[in-house]
Structures are given as structure tokens and as C-alpha cells.
Amino acid sequence: MSHLPAPAAQSYGWFDFRGGPVRAVVFGLCGTVALVAAGVVRAHGGGSMCLANLSPMKPLLAYAFIAFFLSAIPALLSLGLTARSALLDWVCGMTSLGGRLTTLFRRVVLWFAADVVLVLLVFALARSVVRLDAVIGVTVLLVAALHAVVALVRPAAALVGSRSALVSPPGARARGLFAFVFSQKTMQGVFEPLLGDIQAEWLGHVVEGRHWHARMTRLRGYVELGTAIAANGGASFVDLVVKIYKLK
Amino acid sequence: MNKLLQALFGEASGEDFPSLSPKELLILRMLIIDAMYGQELVDKSEGELKRGTAYVTLSRMQEKGFIESEAEPRPASEGGLPRRRYRITGEGQRVLHAVERLKAMMAGGVLS
Numbered sequence: 001m002s003h004l005p006a007p008a009a010q011s012y013g014w015f016d017f018r019g020g021p022v023r024a025v026v027f028g029l030c031g032t033v034a035l036v037a038a039g040v041v042r043a044h045g046g047g048s049m050c051l052a053n054l055s056p057m058k059p060l061l062a063y064a065f066i067a068f069f070l071s072a073i074p075a076l077l078s079l080g081l082t083a084r085s086a087l088l089d090w091v092c093g094m095t096s097l098g099g100r101l102t103t104l105f106r107r108v109v110l111w112f113a114a115d116v117v118l119v120l121l122v123f124a125l126a127r128s129v130v131r132l133d134a135v136i137g138v139t140v141l142l143v144a145a146l147h148a149v150v151a152l153v154r155p156a157a158a159l160v161g162s163r164s165a166l167v168s169p170p171g172a173r174a175r176g177l178f179a180f181v182f183s184q185k186t187m188q189g190v191f192e193p194l195l196g197d198i199q200a201e202w203l204g205h206v207v208e209g210r211h212w213h214a215r216m217t218r219l220r221g222y223v224e225l226g227t228a229i230a231a232n233g234g235a236s237f238v239d240l241v242v243k244i245y246k247l248k
Numbered sequence: 249m250n251k252l253l254q255a256l257f258g259e260a261s262g263e264d265f266p267s268l269s270p271k272e273l274l275i276l277r278m279l280i281i282d283a284m285y286g287q288e289l290v291d292k293s294e295g296e297l298k299r300g301t302a303y304v305t306l307s308r309m310q311e312k313g314f315i316e317s318e319a320e321p322r323p324a325s326e327g328g329l330p331r332r333r334y335r336i337t338g339e340g341q342r343v344l345h346a347v348e349r350l351k352a353m354m355a356g357g358v359l360s
Contacts, residue, residue: 169328188319189307189332196322196329197287197299203328227300232307 170202170218171195171225186232194228195221266312268343271297271305276336276344279315283335306334314340 178191198221205214268276274296278289286306290297297305309315316337319330336344 186307189310189317190303192329193286193332194299194303196331197285199328200287200322200331224298224300227298228304231301231304 169199170221171198174225182232190228190232191225194224198224266314266343268347269305271301272309272314273344273347275302275305275309275334276314276340279334279336280341280344283333285331285333287331289334306332309340312339313337314343 175191175195179187182191198217202214202217202221205211205217274293275289278284278292284292286303287299289306290299290302306315306317310317314337315334317332317334320333321330322328
């Protein structure tokens with residue numbers, strides 16, 4: 001058995017965005033299909049539906065903008081998921097929001113800059129020799145592939161490929177929230193032993209590489225936590241009301 | 249029946265017989281054999297105890313004084329939250345013995 005990550009101490013490096021390589025590729029493919037479809041529409045006389053006609057900018061600029069936007073979708077999605085985690089951690093008092101947002105901003109600037117460079121490079125090389133729609137499709141795919149490769153090669157450094165959702169033990173964040181809502185006696189008697197058992201089972205699956213079992217354990221653990229909350233809820237709700245009343 | 253149970257339990261002390269649910273009785277029967285972790289109790293109950301509610305029941309039993317527990321840190325190689333090891337108290341043993349005696353009397357036809 002390896003070390004279980006400390007549930008109360010969430011640490012974030014520069015690149016621990018959430019998501020997965022599959023997600024990056026799927027979004028890249030969706031973007032490509034959308035562009036190819038737009039190209040087909042234009043080729044069959046659907047001029048008014050041409051992507052370039054949707055923008056007052058010059059067609060090339062409009063395509064470059066769209067290519068960049070589509071390639072950035074995985075990044076935006078990851079950004080949203082990570083921001084949600086940051087907010088949850090901040091609510092649970094596990095991290096400082098200011099420091100977390102600064103790190104987020106740095107990552108976003110760095111990765112979006114890399115996207116821009118890649119988009120411009122592909123455009124510069126290919127726009128004179130092949131159809132514009134194809135160039136954009138290839139660009140989007142390349143950017144998605146870049147994210148996917150980084151995700152596979154170095155998960156901790158990936159914009160969209162971190163497997164931190166699996167690495168974070170089940171209930172690690174919920175524990176901070178429970179500590180606020182429920183009494184110390186309930187925490188020690190009900191939730192900490194329950195979380196301990198769930199995390200131990202989950203870790204056993206992770207260490208042995210049974211990731212789907214680990215996911216199922218996580219899901220079942222959430223159900224069990226929900227059951228425990230429901231079974232314990234009445235008295236603790238009164239405690240919470242008293243606690244909030246005292247805070248005021 | 250309740251009066252008899254009360255008599256069996258309180259013949260020495262004169263106390264009221266505390267409420268005891270079937271799950272609590274099951275847990276007492278398992279803990280009389282040996283002290284156990286919550287997960288062990290769930291595993292050995294063959295589906296009668298669910299992990300989500302077992303700890304709520306155990307916590308309630310602690311409040312009633314039937315069982316006691318102590319936190320045991322996990323080995324350093326595992327890490328994670330400490331587990332609690334539960335053991336039956338003298339009060340829990342008395343309650344269990346009263347119930348078992350009643351069952352034995354019923355099985356032996358004394359109460360028929």
C-alpha cells in the first residue's frame with residue numbers, strides 16, 4: 001500500500017488541471033467536424049452559413065479566431081472544473097483563494113499562448129497550399145492532440161489531462177464541509193470512520209490498478225455518505241442552526 | 249414479554265431495560281466474540297448491516313453505553329483517517345445476556 005494523500009492538505013502545482021486526454025480529443029474532433037460541415041455547406045452554395053460570413057472580420061482572421069476558440073474548448077472546460085475545485089477547497093478552508101486564482105491565471109496564460117503559437121504556425125505553413133477549412137480542422141486536431149499527449153506523458157503537468165479526480169481520495173473535500181455542518185462527536189463517531197473505510201477500499205483498488213473498481217468505490221462511497229447524512233441529519237441540522245445563530 | 253425482559257435485566261440493579269433494535273442486537277452479538285472495526289462488523293453481518301448506516305448505529309450504541317471505541321491510527325504505510333475499534337461494555341454484555349436468556353426461555357418452552 002502506498003501513502004494515502006492527506007485529505008485535508010490539498011496542494012496544487014502549476015499544472016494540475018482536471019479533465020482527461022479523451023475529452024481533449026473528443027472536443028478537437030467535434031470542432032473539426034463542425035468546421036468541415038461548414039465547409040461542405042459553403043461548397044454546396046450555402047454562402048450565408050459560411051463561418052467566415054458570420055464575422056465582419058476578414059475570412060482568414062475569422063477562421064483563425066474560430067480555430068483558436070475551438071482548440072481552447074478543452075482548456076476552458078478544464079479551467080471551469082479547476083475553478084470549481086478551487087472554490088470548493090476555499091469554502092472548505094483548505095486553500096487560499098487568492099493564491100489559487102493567481103496560479104490559475106498563470107496556467108491559462110501559458111497554455112493559451114502555446115495554443116496561439118501553434119494555430120499561427122499551422123496557418124503560416126499551410127494556408128497557401130490546402131483548403132482553409134482543412135487547415136483549421138488540422139489545427140484544432142493538433143492542439144487537441146498536444147493536450148492529449150501532454151496529458152498522457154506527464155499527467156501532473158497537463159492542462160486537460162490530470163487524473164487528479166482519481167488521485168484525490170473520496171470525501172477529501174467533503175470532510176471539511178462536514179466538519180462545519182456536523183458536531184465533533186458526529187465527525188469522530190460517524191463520518192471519519194466511514195470516510196476512512198471508503199478511502200482505504202478506494203486506495204486498495206488504485207494501488208492495484210483497478211481504476212474502474214476505484215471509481216465504483218467512490219460512487220458507492222458517496223451514496224453511503226448520503227445515507228449516513230440522512231440517518232444522522234435531524235439532530236445535526238439543529239446543531240447547524242445553533243452554530244449559525246451563534247456566528248451571527 | 250417486556251416485563252419479563254425488564255425483570256431479567258434489572259433483577260440485580262432495578263434499572264429500566266434500554267431500547268434495543270435488531271441491528272444493535274446483531275452488533276452486540278458480534279462484539280461479544282471480539283473487538284472489531286466497523287468494516288469488519290459490516291463484512292461479518294452478511295448484508296444485514298450497511299456501511300452507510302452502521303456507523304450511525306454504532307455511534308448511537310456508544311451514547312447508550314453498550315459499546316466503547318478507540319481510534320487507532322492506520323499504519324504509516326497506509327496513511328489516511330484513523331479507524332475506530334469497537335468493543336462491548338459491561339452494560340452491553342448485561343443487555344445481551346438478558347435478551348439471550350429470554351430467547352433461551354422461549355425456546356425451552358418456559359414461556360409457552
